[in-house]
Amino acid sequence: MDLIYRYDPYLPVKVDTAPDAAAAIKILCDGNRRLTSVVAQMQRTTLGEQPTEAIVVPFCPVSLGLPLWEGAVATQQPYAMVLGCSDARVPIEPIFDQSFNDLFVIRIAGNVLGTECLGSVDYAVRHFAESLKLVVVLGHTGCGAVGAAVETYLSPKDYADIAFTHALRSLIDRIMIAVRGAANALTQVCGRNVVHHPNYKDALKELTVYLNAAITAFDLRREVAAFGHESMRVVYGVYDLATLFVTPAPLASPTEPGFAPAPQQDDLANLARQLAQAVVDKGLLGTRIDVWKKIE
Numbered sequence: 001m002d003l004i005y006r007y008d009p010y011l012p013v014k015v016d017t018a019p020d021a022a023a024a025i026k027i028l029c030d031g032n033r034r035l036t037s038v039v040a041q042m043q044r045t046t047l048g049e050q051p052t053e054a055i056v057v058p059f060c061p062v063s064l065g066l067p068l069w070e071g072a073v074a075t076q077q078p079y080a081m082v083l084g085c086s087d088a089r090v091p092i093e094p095i096f097d098q099s100f101n102d103l104f105v106i107r108i109a110g111n112v113l114g115t116e117c118l119g120s121v122d123y124a125v126r127h128f129a130e131s132l133k134l135v136v137v138l139g140h141t142g143c144g145a146v147g148a149a150v151e152t153y154l155s156p157k158d159y160a161d162i163a164f165t166h167a168l169r170s171l172i173d174r175i176m177i178a179v180r181g182a183a184n185a186l187t188q189v190c191g192r193n194v195v196h197h198p199n200y201k202d203a204l205k206e207l208t209v210y211l212n213a214a215i216t217a218f219d220l221r222r223e224v225a226a227f228g229h230e231s232m233r234v235v236y237g238v239y240d241l242a243t244l245f246v247t248p249a250p251l252a253s254p255t256e257p258g259f260a261p262a263p264q265q266d267d268l269a270n271l272a273r274q275l276a277q278a279v280v281d282k283g284l285l286g287t288r289i290d291v292w293k294k295i296e
Contacts, residue, residue: 031097110145
């Protein structure tokens with residue numbers, strides 16, 4: 001199987017732009033769909049299927065924002081800003097099949113919204129107001145920062161060992177809001193005895209990843225509005241390391257990428273319960289969940 005990047009200098013140059021937030025979301029979803037499709041073909045070939053014809057990826061230096069002659073510098077004009085995690089397995093541009101000058105990317109462990117992140121957000125919305133159409137909060141499954149926050153919540157006595165520096169504590173403390181909300185939602189959906197389920201910790205981590213992204217989007221929407229851009233759309237999603245899909249809720253077998261709008265304050269509790277139910281439906285608590293409900 002061949003994966004070929006091809007540049008044809010005689011084709012007309014077409015630079016993709018996003019006139020509005022809906023178009024920006026479509027570009028990102030289409031890009032994530034291309035990634036999952038290519039990887040699925042590669043996986044099938046690895047497992048013994050006959051290789052398909054070569055996959056050709058058009059490559060254009062102008063569309064990528066690369067200079068065609070020495071000294072030429074493209075004007076920075078991203079159509080979307082993405083606040084994502086620093087995890088090395090979650091490179092933002094490849095996830096959405098985007099390239100140079102498409103995305104203004106901010107990365108921090110746990111995709112939390114700290115003071116320095118807000119400075120970058122402020123800079124972007126002020127300087128790229130004409131091109132910037134969308135703000136995305138992107139979490140991911142298997143997040144180490146979320147895992148540390150959950151471990152701290154479940155074993156407070158080990159807090160000093162997990163968050164042994166002021167900087168790390170600040171990350172965990174920001175995520176702890178989502179952890180508490182996730183724990184409360186699981187209790188409401190599954191009953192108090194769910195905390196004794198053998199898979200409770202894994203389910204809590206999974207739920208916290210999604211709720212943390214939603215809460216960060218909620219905060220980010222307020223901050224963007226405070227910067228004078230109330231109309232700028234803010235959405236969130238989570239990148240699943242296993243399936244490579246970006247979705248706003250945990251799914252066992254996602255078939256399409258997607259995002260959800262940043263929630264309103266009144267929606268957060270209901271959203272947490274919906275996400276908790278999705279975790280149950282995905283099977284993270286196994287078939288024994290009905291048994292644990294009956295124990296109540």
